[in-house]
Amino acid sequence: MSTQERDHGGGLDGAAARFGGARADWIDLSTGINPVPYDIGTFTQSDWTALPDAAAFDALTSAARKFWNVPAQASILPAPGASSLIARIPALAPIGRVDISAPTYNEHAAAFAAQGWDISADAPNARVLVHPNNPDGRLWQSNNADAPLTIIDESFCDIAPEQSLIHLAERPGVIVLKSFGKFWGLAGLRLGFAIGDPALLSRLNDFIGPWAVSGPALRVGAAALQDETWATQTRARLAADTIRLDALLANHGATCVGGTTLFRLYDVGDAEAWQDKLARSHIWTRRFPYSDKWLRLGLPAPDQWQRLSAALSADS
Numbered sequence: 674m675s676t677q678e679r680d681h682g683g684g685l686d687g688a689a690a691r692f693g694g695a696r697a698d699w700i701d702l703s704t705g706i707n708p709v710p711y712d713i714g715t716f717t718q719s720d721w722t723a724l725p726d727a728a729a730f731d732a733l734t735s736a737a738r739k740f741w742n743v744p745a746q747a748s749i750l751p752a753p754g755a756s757s758l759i760a761r762i763p764a765l766a767p768i769g770r771v772d773i774s775a776p777t778y779n780e781h782a783a784a785f786a787a788q789g790w791d792i793s794a795d796a797p798n799a800r801v802l803v804h805p806n807n808p809d810g811r812l813w814q815s816n817n818a819d820a821p822l823t824i825i826d827e828s829f830c831d832i833a834p835e836q837s838l839i840h841l842a843e844r845p846g847v848i849v850l851k852s853f854g855k856f857w858g859l860a861g862l863r864l865g866f867a868i869g870d871p872a873l874l875s876r877l878n879d880f881i882g883p884w885a886v887s888g889p890a891l892r893v894g895a896a897a898l899q900d901e902t903w904a905t906q907t908r909a910r911l912a913a914d915t916i917r918l919d920a921l922l923a924n925h926g927a928t929c930v931g932g933t934t935l936f937r938l939y940d941v942g943d944a945e946a947w948q949d950k951l952a953r954s955h956i957w958t959r960r961f962p963y964s965d966k967w968l969r970l971g972l973p974a975p976d977q978w979q980r981l982s983a984a985l986s987a988d989s
Contacts, residue, residue: 705936710858755865769798954984
């Protein structure tokens with residue numbers, strides 16, 4: 674079993690057990706999920722009862738290729754969430770050393786460690802670039818993708834498509850990961866993509882097996898990836914809400930450290946005290962085991978801003 678520490682957002686059941694209230698009473702700002710999700714529309718009976726056929730997968734991958742401007746030489750592999758891909762990717766190469774610059778999303782290190790890899794920047798055989806980085810929003814450059822196996826995790830990059838490194842997906846040894854749950858706000862749909870080296874993706878496909886993506890996920894994913902108007906409007910709304918959140922937190926003494934327009938990272942001095950204060954108002958946020966000062970907040974939904982403002986103003 675891996676000894677890598679795995680901390681995540683979410684966990685409302687535990688928060689409610691400690692601070693009270695039913696799950697429905699809580700506002701979860703501990704994740705970086707769009708609080709105004711894409712409308713999933715309606716489903717047919719066969720979406721739920723039939724095994725997905727090739728046409729449904731082709732429709733999804735065609736929409737993905739156009740939306741992300743995927744190079745013609747690169748393959749696209751849909752999967753039941755980016756996490757399922759992250760867990761399997763280390764088995765694609767002989768065990769060696771992988772460079773994963775910390776702090777970052779911890780599932781990458783946990784997955785490589787579970788396969789026996791050493792986490793080391795010393796002449797690495799593999800490199801992971803979380804782009805933009807979680808939790809500080811750091812962006813990488815093309816020249817950083819120089820390891821024999823390079824994973825570029827673009828789970829949060831749909832808020833800034835001009836920053837994407839998708840053009841590198843045509844290189845041998847490169848895999849670009851995309852998460853559907855973050856930008857489209859549908860994490861429960863469990864849909865993700867690996868894009869890149871056809872030889873590596875063929876093996877990865879063998880690992881995840883047939884019918885890995887559900888019929889409903891195929892339908893929603895294909896529709897959403899073709900809806901450019903929704904994507905453009907969503908990016909504008911997220912950008913405006915980010916400015917609003919930064920101003921609100923600054924008024925209460927927090928300093929923005931970084932982030933994206935789906936989550937913000939703040940230096941609040943005492944992260945535990947801030948998290949507990951907001952939790953007493955049933956608002957859940959994200960702390961990190963490696964910093965006692967950092968607190969991460971996702972964006973509130975349109976009807977949640979007043980509650981957040983009141984919670985920040987409440988007496989401790």
